[in-house]
Amino acid sequence: MHLPVTESVPMSIILLDIGNVLVSVDFMPFCRAVAVDPVSGAEEIFRHYCTGTLKEKLETGLIAPFEYLAAIARDPLAKALSLHDLRQEWQNIFEPLEGALEAVRLLREQHAIWIMSDTDPLHFTFLLNHYPVLKEADRYWLSFEHGRMKSSVEAFSHLLERSGRRGDEFTLIDDKAENCAAASTAGIRSIQFRSWEDALQQLWEQERNG
Incomplete structure (x- = not known):
């Protein structure tokens, strides 16, 4: 996996989901x-x-x-x-997702990494303590702290308002179509996650095409 080097482009922010993007989840x-x-x-x-x-x-x-x-x-x-x-x-519901740590470290070469997750304190604390990939993030934007689920446009509007950033500075990578749709409505690009190879390819194409 690799991302081509982009020249003279300010560092953008990748919003990363956790479940079925960084780790697999099975209740x-x-x-x-x-x-x-x-x-x-x-x-x-x-x-x-x-x-x-x-x-x-x-x-x-x-x-x-x-x-x-x-x-x-x-x-x-x-x-x-x-x-x-x-x-x-x-x-006890998580397993490592193959390629996630490598992919996040590649992304960090050209992007800031913010984790944006619908989660609870017990799950998040466990994940942070047991899965090093989460510690690669620059910031954490968590539903239990902000009171909004990613299926709502308000979750992303709140993110933009609180961060003071524009929608075009972000790209969401998330496995759920409804979350990607909410992000798009708020003016944030999104990639519906299927595999890391596919996600990195889509991101490169988005950035190449502006």
Whole structure:
């Protein structure tokens, strides 16, 4: 993987998603470890706690992390686990994504790196401590701190307002089409992530074409 050198162009900012861009994410190990019934119960745990409105409240700071875990602990679908054990299982959903660290270091040669992620404090702290690729970033823009999910245009408008920068100074790399669409509406270029080879090629083409 490589990025061609661009001449006389001010350093722009890459907004990097975390999940399925820097690391792979799979909630099912958590669901199977927590559910009384590791099949149907795991699916119910996933629907209740790993997607949807309740999880969004966690990721926008409306619910405290241990309040969230306590709600899972009280659920009849869940085994009798301590909050400590639940926290460990909640964090046990990530794996390294091949090529991510190399790609981010290449990007840093010509760009500033800001991580922009829909996440919660438990996940982010774990990732920062266990995945060196996150420490390559210059800045972190996190949903639980700013109260907005990337599927909303407001998340990107808020970013521009608070940073004092223009939309054309940023490029978002994110695996979700709805997040890319929201960024584009706010005037920020986006690349829907499929692989690092593809993302770097798209970025080079965008920058070559201005």
